[in-house]
Amino acid sequence: MKIGRLMFLNTPTMNIGVFERLFNENLISEQSLTRIKVAEKAKLFSIHWELRAILYLGVLLLTGGLGILIYKNIDTIGHQVILGFILLLSAGCFYYCEKTKLPFSWSKVASPNAYFDYVLLLGCLTMLTFIGYLQAQYNTFGDRYGLATFIPMVVLFFCAYYFDHLGILSLAITNLGAWIGFAVTPLEIFKSNNFTDAELIFAGLALGVFLTLMAHLSAVKKIKPHFCFTYLNFGMNILFVSCLAGMFYFDSFYLLWLIPLGALVFYFYRKAIAMRSFYFILMLTVYGYIGVSYALVNSLSFAVFEIVYLVMMYFIASAVFGIIFLIRMNKKLKTR
């Protein structure tokens, strides 16, 4: 019986006991207390996130499944049917989005309904599959492989701005990276990039500068200002990683790389303060710390063993300094 009662117990998100105590301390009025009690009783249970997660998973599974399906059946008659299905699906999605979208504006535009974002995502992902298929089967873009990534990128950027979709913007930026041969997603940034290639390092720097510039423009010129963070986030990570890679790669000039690294830290520090972003403070601290520590340890000669003590003491002292810096930053960003 007791176990049964336990399992049927409902869980309020607001603790009535706390408010009764506040009422006894004369901190809230009786009306407020009654209001809280009533609201807690009438509380509705929302399964919003769960449903969105299922919808998102569905879109990912469907587009992923279709993608594999088409490559596996590429030489059979069935693939024409699948291709037709993908094309219809993509066109249908874009048609739906065009029909239901709210009027275009250079500022933030809300989604017209609960499905819009997912339909657009489905449309864009199936379009990518379709273009990939055209290239693989008919060699549509010939050996100009760049074109096969360039066209989806342009379409994605267009969709991101036209329909106002941050997820598509991230996809577009990833495609931009792919177009110049640079993996930009956070997980791939270290794994997939061959940083022993000087060209790639400079390509990364250029891409990072471009994205940071885009962030700046979108904020200043009010061209979809809410896109600023996405651009800046990609730009910052690519810039710092390329800069550190340059330091590790150009063995004889590694000290020179401290100059752009310092400039980056300074620029993003200013940005972080202006945006009151704790995230940027953390990232620039970590990247800057890695750079400075690498330069320092690399410039020491380990001929004498005792130098190891010195290095360890450096790490302890610098980490203490880092703690003090972060605590002060926390205070500064909070109280401003």
Added chain:
Amino acid sequence: MIAYSHTSLDNMVIHEQSAKARSRQLIDSNEFNNIKTAHPINLYTPNLFIRIGLFLATSLIILMSQGLLMLMFGGLADSDTGIAIVVAVFGIGVYWVLEYFIREKKHYRSGVDDALMWASVSLLAGDLIFYFNMSSLQASVTVLIFSLFASIRFGNSVMAGVAFLSFLCVLFFSITPFGAIAKTILPFVTMIVSLAVYLFARSKRNDNRWRHYRYCIMMLEFLSLVSTYLSVNYFVVRELSIAMFSLPGNAVIPGGIFFWIATFLIPAIYIWRALYTKEALLLRTGLLLAAVAVFTFRAYFSIAPIEQVMTLAGMILILVSYFVIKYLKKPRRGIIDKAPDENISQYESHVEGLIVSETFKPEAAVEPGFKFGGGSTGGGGASGQF
């Protein structure tokens, strides 16, 4: 019991609750400010990103100090005992620093106390385990003792999770030596014990005396729900049986039907109960385990190639969520599809306002132009809410 100041922790709960009530406009800003001044929080808790940074920096300091100590005293004490003593002394030192930072500097989930807690517990427990060359059972008991102590002392939810997992290990290693029968009843024992832990945690959730451990309780609830399921999941039972009894790979385990039923029934029960009792944690766990059940099925029966299953499953999931979202536009049996409290939608305040105003006449306490925190998601995420 708990190392942090009780009053401040209580006041933290009061702040959380009042902020929730404020965002739903159930108390006015005057009341909210009065509450905050009457119940100050004397704890140092920085922003999450700063906490990560402080955690990394503190870990680096601990690591390097440990290295320095080893360099200095490693030569002096050139035996296992010597090293064990150095590590133990260092671990106790780290723990002392931890208590100092909590007592004097009022650090609470600041990253500094997190790093010091994990370092002292792993240094001391690891030291004992390696020095005495412990068996699996002894090692599990050691980890359980240390993590249980740290959970009670610091109320850390991840530490409570470690304590629960080491408890399950103790159970496993103390049952398996008793032969074939013990191994056969192992799934049921684990299931019953996990269920008991769940019911225990569940009963303490709204218990005021356990308020400082509410995150530990949540972690326990989640993990015990998962282990209740996994202990009778077909895949887990079969693979473990094969490993424990050294069976051939194609062996048929006895009572297979029971485990197949449990594999699919338990997630369904979780989801059904969650919709009935309106518990988000139970619902999410149920959904997660439903996915596990599907993977379990796929592992033994491949009715179709993976891409066909993906396409079909994708279509089904899209259709199901489409119809459920449509169905839940209006609240049904107290369940609705709407953005949660923090991102209050027009609709929610509308519905809530209706219910509230119908019950009694509220005073006009709505502050105009109240803004909700506009946090930005990182790279991913649609223009809506992902």
